[in-house]
Amino acid sequence: MTHAIVIAAFGRQSLIQTEQGEQMSAVTRGRSLQVTVGDQVQAVPLGAGQAVIESVARRRNEFKRSDAARTKWLAANLDQAGIVIAPDPPYSEELLLRVMIAGQAEGIRLALIVNKSDLGSARTRIEPRLQVYRALGYEVIECSARTEPDATRAALLPWLRGRTTLLLGQSGMGKSTLINCLVPDAGQHTREISAALAAGKHTTTFTRMFRLPDDPQGRIIDSPGFQAFGLEHLSESQRAHAMPEFEALLGQCRFHNCTHRTEPGCAIREAALDGRIDTIRYQLFVRLTGESEAIARAKPWKG
Ligand SMILES: Nc1nc2c(ncn2[C@@H]2O[C@H](COP(=O)(O)OP(=O)(O)O)[C@@H](O)[C@H]2O)c(=O)[nH]1
Ligand SMILES: [Mg+2]
Numbered sequence: 001m002t003h004a005i006v007i008a009a010f011g012r013q014s015l016i017q018t019e020q021g022e023q024m025s026a027v028t029r030g031r032s033l034q035v036t037v038g039d040q041v042q043a044v045p046l047g048a049g050q051a052v053i054e055s056v057a058r059r060r061n062e063f064k065r066s067d068a069a070r071t072k073w074l075a076a077n078l079d080q081a082g083i084v085i086a087p088d089p090p091y092s093e094e095l096l097l098r099v100m101i102a103g104q105a106e107g108i109r110l111a112l113i114v115n116k117s118d119l120g121s122a123r124t125r126i127e128p129r130l131q132v133y134r135a136l137g138y139e140v141i142e143c144s145a146r147t148e149p150d151a152t153r154a155a156l157l158p159w160l161r162g163r164t165t166l167l168l169g170q171s172g173m174g175k176s177t178l179i180n181c182l183v184p185d186a187g188q189h190t191r192e193i194s195a196a197l198a199a200g201k202h203t204t205t206f207t208r209m210f211r212l213p214d215d216p217q218g219r220i221i222d223s224p225g226f227q228a229f230g231l232e233h234l235s236e237s238q239r240a241h242a243m244p245e246f247e248a249l250l251g252q253c254r255f256h257n258c259t260h261r262t263e264p265g266c267a268i269r270e271a272a273l274d275g276r277i278d279t280i281r282y283q284l285f286v287r288l289t290g291e292s293e294a295i296a297r298a299k300p301w302k303g
């Protein structure tokens, strides 16, 4: 039995790496055993670069999204996550809120990576939003992966150093450009992993972990871009607790089971109405709750 870490996952196939640095393609024993990138596993080598994963260690945290039908794990056992946004095409405030709630609910340290900072006027337009995130305590790191690769490395490598970081973001923000800027041989690695996983042409549809140059402990995890980010795995209360600006106000509403939408005496709505908390995030939060209820109503009753 060998101890290993999952460095790429594609369906039931994964690529694992032992402490000695040996890589093997692996499947799990049994369908109920699911692995994701960053998992610590016990595996039995079968020879010829193959292995069977027998067990998965308890996760310190996990970044996941879910809709009514299924849950998708992005990665586990993270030190932090960088959410990549850009001024053009404009990032979605709603997707950003959802990703932030998912990470915050797991206690994962989050930073915003604002790419394409070279896009002057579009960049200026999002500045008020960046101020909101800075005020909430999130680190905001600016870069231009395509036009200023050296400055981008200088801005990001100190933040990445010695840590395991998940990079995630909606498509088009420049995540692939960023990975290629930070990991010199990312393209070659991805082709090798893709071949090992027999993923064929779907080179961007799986999550994989890279080593950072000149950084023995540093790891960066690239994940596929997304167009939707469901939070069905989180209760209303867990979502509310994942909003840092709500924290001091929770418990001050008139009703203990307040949904912070229309109830009289809601401390959070009052704070949004008089500008003490950001109204855009508040309104998006309220919309999440409404959507969740619609799904709950549509589910058949199982008595
Ligand atoms: N202006 C500008 N464009 C960028 C920058 N980084 C990436 N892009 C462009 O944005 C587009 C999407 O980049 P890509 O890395 O494929 O995004 P991904 O979908 O997030 O992986 C491409 O046309 C890139 O050339 C940047 O720093 N500045
Ligand atoms: Mg990409």
Ligand SMILES: [Zn+2]
Residues within 6 Å of the ligand: 253, 258, 259, 260, 261, 263, 265, 266, 267, 268, 269
């Ligand atoms: Zn309330």
